[in-house]
Amino acid sequence: MGKHTDMDKEAAARIQSAGAKDPDSDTARSGFDERAQSAADRRENEDDEDEDGDPDG
Helix, strand or coil: CCCCCCCCHHHHHHHHHHHHHCCCCHHHHHCHHHHHHHHHHHHHHHHHHHHHCCCCC
16 A cells, blocks of 8 residues: 555645646546545644644634
């Protein structure tokens, strides 16, 4: 199996851009672009909690 890399905002933006350029692509039609953005948001929120220990900011 391949190497696991956490989704970040830059990667999610690239995926969304690819889906927007070709709406008929598998990426766009499957909703992967939206799931990638959601994963990046979750990861960013987890990173924020880890930094200050306060989930409310």
